[in-house]
Amino acid sequence: MHIPTNWTFKNLDIAENFDAHVIEQLPWDPMATDLICHLARCFLQDNAVLVDLGCSTGTITRKLADVIEDRNIKAVSVDNSREMIENFQGVGEAFYGDMMSLDLYPEFDVCILCLSLMFTEVSKRKQFIRGLAAKTKAGGVIIILDKIEPPAGYLGTCINRMSIKNKYESGVEAKAIIDKELSLCGAQRPATEGLFDQFGLHFQQFFRVGDFVGYIWENSEGP
Numbered sequence: 001m002h003i004p005t006n007w008t009f010k011n012l013d014i015a016e017n018f019d020a021h022v023i024e025q026l027p028w029d030p031m032a033t034d035l036i037c038h039l040a041r042c043f044l045q046d047n048a049v050l051v052d053l054g055c056s057t058g059t060i061t062r063k064l065a066d067v068i069e070d071r072n073i074k075a076v077s078v079d080n081s082r083e084m085i086e087n088f089q090g091v092g093e094a095f096y097g098d099m100m101s102l103d104l105y106p107e108f109d110v111c112i113l114c115l116s117l118m119f120t121e122v123s124k125r126k127q128f129i130r131g132l133a134a135k136t137k138a139g140g141v142i143i144i145l146d147k148i149e150p151p152a153g154y155l156g157t158c159i160n161r162m163s164i165k166n167k168y169e170s171g172v173e174a175k176a177i178i179d180k181e182l183s184l185c186g187a188q189r190p191a192t193e194g195l196f197d198q199f200g201l202h203f204q205q206f207f208r209v210g211d212f213v214g215y216i217w218e219n220s221e222g223p
């Protein structure tokens with residue numbers, strides 16, 4: 001897969017090779033998506049609504065295929081790359097659109113953002129999270145896996161080096177690691193931890209490898 005100078009998902013080569021690329025770049029991704037799907041399954045009762053935002057090729061709904069079928073789940077996946085939607089191999093409805101436009105998709109019992117928030121406009125994120133919370137049905141959840149800003153000081157340096165080590169040891173060539181890092185400039189902006197602790201919403205952590213963190217928020221307040 002060719003790494004463009006300026007990273008984009010709106011590229012057929014990237015969409016067609018995306019699944020292998022993720023595992024190469026983030027060797028822990030299969031475990032993280034298994035955990036996300038386990039949590040999703042715990043909150044998907046009969047006839048529930050599942051929304052997967054920034055779905056790419058549909059890994060999440062593919063992994064949840066049996067519960068979607070068995071519990072008559074309405075699964076809605078959204079991505080703003082036409083190339084990803086053309087290569088969608090997940091389950092349920094998938095359409096091209098900007099997930100920041102909250103009225104594009106229904107209220108949900110489970111909403112998943114797996115590695116997609118870090119590619120959105122920073123200035124819109126706070127209101128987006130607030131809007132998502134408002135679309136969460138009582139008893140429902142928002143599950144987010146995202147890169148967050150590394151801690152200050154030497155620990156931040158250590159964590160950056162750990163990410164490089166993980167990629168290198170999973171077989172990615174040194175030049176490809178550097179090319180990808182530079183390509184991501186201006187495309188991938190990590191979230192801040194404060195984003196998940198605002199408006200009285202207290203997201204809880206369920207996963208962490210270095211600066212990639214899994215958060216979950218449950219609407220336990222009722223309608």
Ligand SMILES: C[S@@+](CC[C@H](N)C(=O)[O-])C[C@H]1O[C@@H](n2cnc3c(N)ncnc32)[C@H](O)[C@@H]1O
Pocket residue numbers: 009010033053054055056057058059060078079080081084097098099100113114115116119120
């Ligand atoms: C790293 S991939 C996500 C991987 C996928 N969630 C998975 O679990 O395999 C990020 C995806 O988010 C999508 N994306 C980024 N910003 C978006 C937006 N504003 N609306 C919809 N999709 C977006 C990209 O097109 C890309 O397919």
